[in-house]
Amino acid sequence: MIETLITLGIILIAAIPPIWYFRRNRNLKKISEQKFRESRETGRMEPVSLHPLIDPNVCIGTAACVPACPEGDILGIIRGRGELVEPSNCIGHGECFRACPVEAISLVFGTERRGVDIPHLKENFETNVPGVYIVGELGGMGLIRNAVTQGRQVIEYLAPALKKQQYSNDSVTDVVVVGAGPAGLAATAQAIDMGLSYTLLDQNDVGGTILSYPRQKIVMTQPMEMPIYGKTNFREISKEELLELWYDIIDRTDMTVQANQKVEDVRRENGHFRVITQQGNFTGKKVILAIGRRGTPRKLGVPGEDTSKVTYQLQDPEQYRGKKCLVVGGGDSAVEAALQLADEPGTEVTISYRKDAFSRIKRRNLERINDATENGLINVIWNSNVTKIHPDSVDIEAEGDEMSIGNDFVFIFIGGIMPSGFLNTVGIEVETKFGEA
């Protein structure tokens, strides 16, 4: 009897790992399939930059890559093999590549369907246009640490020669840095540290892509050498803390950031460069493009859009508490912004969308927005277009009818224009990669 019990006990204990493994894989498969379906339905199948390519002939489905990704469930298991189930959310950490025990993952740019333009750069980050340099994500390498390192390195390379040059014209700075994300800020701080003169321009404001992260997002990074600040040892930091760190560097260096300066062209003239924005011209001996890959927000092109009440991102929903807000657009960004605004007490939120349904958003967002509209927290004006923005109202055309609604702030989320056209204007050669390293 005792022997039988012992045997049964051994069988039970031995059965635990396979049962656990089976249940874990069944759950993972279910979640993966749902996420993959959602990504396909909402047209979110294209990774922005560097991402994993999984060879199905080598992958043995251990799922080691799934928990290795610091961004959450971006990878999954489908039909027993690893798969990128939320491709658009991949930011190219490459941890999955390192975690795979059978080396089934390679890191590539672009996909078979959508090419990614990668500029040709020399080792010193110079493009085919002599004197114009590219650092940060635009060059192909994502991640904050890479952006900071490249921003610092390009100045270390340029400084000795620039210090030797003498110019009589004071308006020509040593460098014009375009983009105040991690790469541009690091380049500028390094330029200040090395005694170079600079102009720093951004179409938006300090922070770059970090500004668009969700509130309190945990930013994963490796220790890095920040100009002025020195070596950082953290591997995790909140979005807000990271921005504070940059503001501290800006304060310590007395750095001037020229915000709301969208650069449209860069031309060579009389031995230096003229950098042209919608507001004016800036001249420099060298130009450093640190404009990332995420593009410029698309505009509506209606009267009143250039006023300060109009914005293309939502950073701090609390500041709109009790205000009348209009969100324009019907994608995930628009819906998420509307939901965040509606969470603030007393805020009146309206969405203007040119279609008659939210057909391309994540299921979770669809459920939440349906709840919010049913409970009267958000009003949606379907089949509508904003025609004019006034100081305290907005004109909207909906199915042939003109209406005017009271308004304090307008948030526009209608997609972005990628930097390829700009690079083309400047004459920078790119190679379009279709799923290649």
Ligand SMILES: Cc1cc2nc3c(=O)[nH]c(=O)nc-3n(C[C@H](O)[C@H](O)[C@H](O)COP(=O)(O)OP(=O)(O)OC[C@H]3O[C@@H](n4cnc5c(N)ncnc54)[C@H](O)[C@@H]3O)c2cc1C
């Ligand atoms: C949701 C999300 C989460 C992420 N999480 C992490 C993470 O945890 N860890 C990590 O290391 N990385 C993360 N990343 C990636 C990281 O944000 C980027 O790799 C990094 O910001 C790239 O820095 P950058 O300076 O090259 O470009 P960006 O940060 O994109 O900055 C580019 C700047 O250029 C400006 N600009 C663009 N065009 C023009 C123009 N024509 N004229 C003037 N200015 C212009 C933009 O306004 C912007 O301020 C994440 C990205 C996203 C989207």
Ligand code: SF4
């Ligand atoms: S490359 Fe990075 S973000 Fe993309 S799936 Fe792998 S670990 Fe996640």
